[in-house]
Amino acid sequence: MTSLLRNILFTSNICSQCIARNIAYKSIYHTVNLYPESVGSFSSYQHSEDKSHNTTDKFVGPVLRGNVKVEFSKSSKPGGQHVNTTLSKALVRFNLMKAEWIPFEVRKIMAEKYQNKITRTGDLIVWDEESRYQMRNLQSCLAKVEEMIMEAQKPPDTSKEDRIAELYNMDSIHAAHKKRLQKKRKSSFTKSMRNTGNFDA
């Protein structure tokens, strides 16, 4: 048995890396064979730009954009040397009324609902210091802000009104009567079967 790679290296002037890439061993489970369409997708990938200025549409998407600012500081909990030296507290703040990436009506609802979290100058503040890691605290802050926006965006709760409207619905009233009369007929049938009828007449 001869060694192919060694012969090829000595006879040609190609560098070893190029050879390795072209003659590389590939089984049927290699990504090139499993997903042949996504091979050349990285070089021609264009970043899909987020819809930043949609004042009329619903808010969907990431929170970190526009006038949102992030601050890191030391947290105020017990923990010894680690707590005293690392900046693990994450703080997210932005001016509510100047945030163009939230629809205008949602901003009004939020200003009423989250009065306690808004400063005198109009900044909405959210902070978290529960975890040891800066990134995890940041992630929970951003998740909280997203939750606040989604709750303010929800359509009003109509379950109570729907329940009351159902009582006056004629279809449901007829159906209830039907059910009651069916049950009555069934029980009367069983009772009538108990009396032995006259077979002569």
Place this chain on the structure above:
Amino acid sequence: TNEQMSNSSYKSLLRNLPRVNLQNLKANPYAEVKHSPNRGPHAIGLKNGVRPNIKPRIGYVQDKTPFQKRIPKYGYNREQHLKRQYFPLTLWQLQRHVDLGRIDPTKPVDITAISNGRVLSMVGSESNYYGIYLLEQGANIFKAKLDIEVQIVDELALATVEKAGGTVSTAFYDRRSFVALCNPVEYFLMGKPIHKRLLPPQELVTYYTDPKVRGYLSDPAKIWEERMKLAKKYGYDLPELSEEQKHLMVEGKKDPRQVFNGLMPGSIVNLADKTVLVPENEHFKQHAAM
């Protein structure tokens, strides 16, 4: 007199004699050793007036449930022979060894790099270990730019490595190829042709085809999307990857049937002559390609 020693000689004796330890002590041969009596109420293992072949079985307590049956069973140790374990590797350990120069950040970091750099000693462990688990401890300190291949990854660890400009991928190694990678010289000295790496078992296929964990059997286009989503979730800017790193994710990737990067299964490595013997016959190539 000659029989009595002077005070100074007693003291010099004390100074020169060795200390008392277990090697100097001996049991007293004249001591009384207590045994249980052969008869009487304090006798152990005796039933009066009964032959030994008539005595009841071990653990029998007359007309009561015995001790070994009173306690209920619970499967604390069930299926131990089927469980998998992984070596924990924290981010601060990685950072420390990069600073010390034991791990080269310009080359991809693999199981062999970690065992050669003496980060973890994965030799002589039980037959239960299947790889490395990358943990999130040390996320505040991590700054190195690495291309790592491990077996299991935490979400925060993924985010920190990608934020610093590196890449992560998860791959499955069966027990035999894991041992070969920990010490490749010992494996090559055996002189056998390189074996094929096995595919993951049924329980792990969904894990390694998941782009969220950067599995080695998953779609690279979806991995690209998941990188963006992670960056938005944790609030950092995605750095751009170099061309070599992009190549590693698609074409230059290690094959799922390959144990050593650049070596085909079926080939033999000759360390003495520093050559690699590759089979020419089509039969071997077909076997390796499956």
